Amino acid sequence: MAAFLLVGGIASSNAQDIDQSKVPAAVKAAFAKAYPKATDVDWEMKGGNYEADFDLGKIDHKATYMGNGKVVSFEKDIxxxxxxxxxxxxxxxxxxxxxxxxxxxxxxxxxxxxxxxxxxxxxxxxxxxxxxxxxxxxxx
Incomplete structure (x- = not known):
């Protein structure tokens, strides 16, 4: 877990907003399947991964994917x-x-x-x- 958090911390410092058109189709498909009711979706590159910041209802969420659409992590405000x-x-x-x-x-x-x-x-x-x-x- 510590290694993941360290990598996540390093990747966070290198985050870059990207347009949805730059997100691979596999990532967009996996995201749409998992979160069909997501709103206010923003995409970032974090290291070599794609991170979606979005809302479900009034709760902030983040989902991080590899370029092939495999989920790396998911987080939500509680x-x-x-x-x-x-x-x-x-x-x-x-x-x-x-x-x-x-x-x-x-x-x-x-x-x-x-x-x-x-x-x-x-x-x-x-x-x-x-x-x-x-x-x-x-x-x-």
């Missing part, structure tokens, strides 16, 4: 109240003056993790595994 209690407790202990601003639920290859944006002194993004264990922290 309410702070859906953050597992062990993670919330760890954050409160580690960042007592911080405030949870945003929580993303991430499924990468069947492995679940959480990315939590914390506002405080300083602002940070932290990742936790589904087991509640701290993975990494990145300054925001």
């Amino acid at each position: 309410p702070n109240t859906q953050l597992p209690a062990a993670i919330a407790k760890s954050i409160k202990a580690k960042y007592p003056k911080g405030r949870i601003d945003d929580v993303d639920w991430i499924n990468a290859g069947g492995k679940i993790s959480y990315k939590v944006d914390i506002e405080g002194t300083p602002d940070v993004n932290v990742w936790y595994g589904a087991d509640g264990k701290f993975v990494k922290e990145v300054a925001d």
Whole structure:
């Protein structure tokens, strides 16, 4: 999981918006099949992968695909109240003056993790595994 998050972090710094016409047909077909009700779809290149940022209802989502249409990862915003209690407790202990601003639920290859944006002194993004264990922290 740490390797995926590291690669994702590096790829994030190299993200580039692209027009839908530049997205391979296999990727567009896989996306349309998985998310037929998606709205406000924007595409980016992240490393060699294609990432769709979109809404389902009023919830932000991201799906990342390889050029052949295979899913790399999927994430969605979740309410702070859906953050597992062990993670919330760890954050409160580690960042007592911080405030949870945003929580993303991430499924990468069947492995679940959480990315939590914390506002405080300083602002940070932290990742936790589904087991509640701290993975990494990145300054925001």
